[in-house]
Amino acid sequence: xxxxxAAVITGSTSGIGLGIAQALARQGVSVMLNGFTDxxxxxxxxxxxxxxxxxxxxxxxxxxxxxxxxxxxEAAVSAFGSLDILVNNAGIQHVAPVExxxxxxxxxxxxxxxxxxxxxxxxxxxxxxxxxxxxxINTASVHGLVASAQKIAYVAAKHGVIGMTKxxxxxxxGSGVTCNSICPGWxxxxxxxxxxxxxxxxxxLNNAQASEDLLAEKQPSRQxxxxxxxxxxxxxxxxxxxxxxxxxxxxLDGGWTAx
Ligand code: NAD
Numbered sequence: 001x002x003x004x005x006a007a008v009i010t011g012s013t014s015g016i017g018l019g020i021a022q023a024l025a026r027q028g029v030s031v032m033l034n035g036f037t038d039x040x041x042x043x044x045x046x047x048x049x050x051x052x053x054x055x056x057x058x059x060x061x062x063x064x065x066x067x068x069x070x071x072x073x074e075a076a077v078s079a080f081g082s083l084d085i086l087v088n089n090a091g092i093q094h095v096a097p098v099e100x101x102x103x104x105x106x107x108x109x110x111x112x113x114x115x116x117x118x119x120x121x122x123x124x125x126x127x128x129x130x131x132x133x134x135x136x137i138n139t140a141s142v143h144g145l146v147a148s149a150q151k152i153a154y155v156a157a158k159h160g161v162i163g164m165t166k167x168x169x170x171x172x173x174g175s176g177v178t179c180n181s182i183c184p185g186w187x188x189x190x191x192x193x194x195x196x197x198x199x200x201x202x203x204x205l206n207n208a209q210a211s212e213d214l215l216a217e218k219q220p221s222r223q224x225x226x227x228x229x230x231x232x233x234x235x236x237x238x239x240x241x242x243x244x245x246x247x248x249x250x251x252l253d254g255g256w257t258a259x
Contacts, residue, residue, distance in 0.1 A: 002238055003028030003054060006055075006080030008124075010063050010116065011090030013037040013045065015189030016139060019227020020087050021049065022236045027235055029085065030055035032076045034063070055080065063090045063116035064108070082131060085238055086116035086124040088161075089139040093191055095150045095198070109153035114160040114187040121168050131205065134177035135238045138165050139230075142185050142253045148218070162249050169247030178246035180237050185253030186215060189226040221254030 007024050011017040013035030021031045031046055031054065043056045049056045057079045061068035076083050091113045094105040116137050128134025143151060144158035161181060168179040186192055188211070200210035215222045229252055236242055237250075251257050 001026065001240065002235070004030075005084040005238070006030045006032075006076060006082050007085035007087060008032040008034070008059075008083060008120070009087040010034045010061075010120065011139075012087075013041060015191060016091040016184065016187055016227050016230050017087065018045070019231040020089065020137075021231075023228070023231025023235050024052045024085065024238070025052045025056070026051045027238075028052075028054060029238075030080050031057070032079070033058045033074065034061055034072060035090065035167070036060075036062075038151070058131075063088075064111035066119040069116065069119040070123055073120070073127075077127065077175065083124055083127050084131070084133060085135045086120050086128075087137045087139065087234065089137075090116055091139065091191065093151070093154055093195070096193065097150055098152050098170065101152055106153045110157050110160075113154065113157035114164070117161055117164055119177070121164070121216050125172060128177045129172065129175050132176040134172070134175075136165075136168060136177070136179040137234050137237055138181045140165070140183050140249060141180040142183050142218075142251060144181060144183055144255045145248065145251070146258050155242045164197055165249070168248045173246060178237070178242065178245075180242075180245060180247070181249040182230060182237075183249050183251045183253065183257075184225045184230055184235060185219045185228060185251075185256040186224055187230065189227070215254075219254040219256050220259065223254055225252045225254065240253075 012033045059072040061072040140161040141158045144162040149156045165181040168230040
C-alpha cells in the first residue's frame, strides 16, 4: 500500500524515530534518516534498512536550524523524487523546577521539540499539496495533553506541537494531506533511560527498581510502550484507512491520560 512512497523521519537514529523508520521501511517506504550519531551507526542502519529493499539516505541536519531542515527536505526530494511522509520526531528533555530552569535549556527544548516541526512542515506542505497526497506525523507526547512537574519547556513544546498539528490539519483539509500527533507515555529509549538513571541515583535504587518506580507514578499498565507499537501506529496513519483522520492526537500511554 505504501510501496514507493518516501519519508523523512527526524531523530531516527535511535528510539521512537528508528522504530517508525523500521516500520515504514518494512512497508516499502524509502527513508531519509536523521539524528546526531557517528558514521558507523549510520552505515549499520543503512545496511539494516536497505536489506528491506528500500532506498535509505541519511541527513545530519540539526533540526533547530531552519536552513538545515530546508537542505534535508531538498536532499530527500532529489534522492527520492518526492516527499510523501514527514515525521517530526527529534526531541530532547530537560528536567528542573521553573525557578531553576536554565534559559539555554528552555531555548534548546523549544527549538528541538517544537520549532523544528514548523520548519519541516512549512517546506513539506507545498510539496505534498502539489501531489495531492501527504502524511505528516508529529511525535508529541502525553505531555502535549497533560503536565508533569519540572518539565516546563517540554510540556510547553509538546502542547505547541499538538496546536500546530491542528492548524496544519485545517490548512490541508481536503487536499489529500493529513497531519496528526502521536502521544506516547513512557517508552524505554535513551531519552527516558537518563531519567531512570537520575531517579536511581536520587533514591539509591537499581535500574529495574527505578524503572518500576517511574512507571508506577504515571503509567497504570506499568509496562513501557515500545517503538515497534508506535511504528505500527505511524503505518496506520499513513494508510488509506486513515485518510479522514487529521488534526487528531493519538495516545499510546498504558492509561496515563485516562486518570
Ligand atoms: P532518543 O533520544 O532515543 O531519540 C531522539 C532523536 O532525536 C535522536 O536520534 C537524536 O539524535 C535526535 N536529535 C536530538 N536533537 C536533535 C537535533 N537538534 N537535530 C536532529 N536530531 C536531533 O529519544 P526518543 O525517546 O526516541 O524521543 C523521540 C521523540 O519522542 C521525542 O520528540 C520525544 O520527546 C518523544 N517522546 C518520547 C517518549 C519516551 O518515553 N521516550 C515519550 C513521549 C514522547
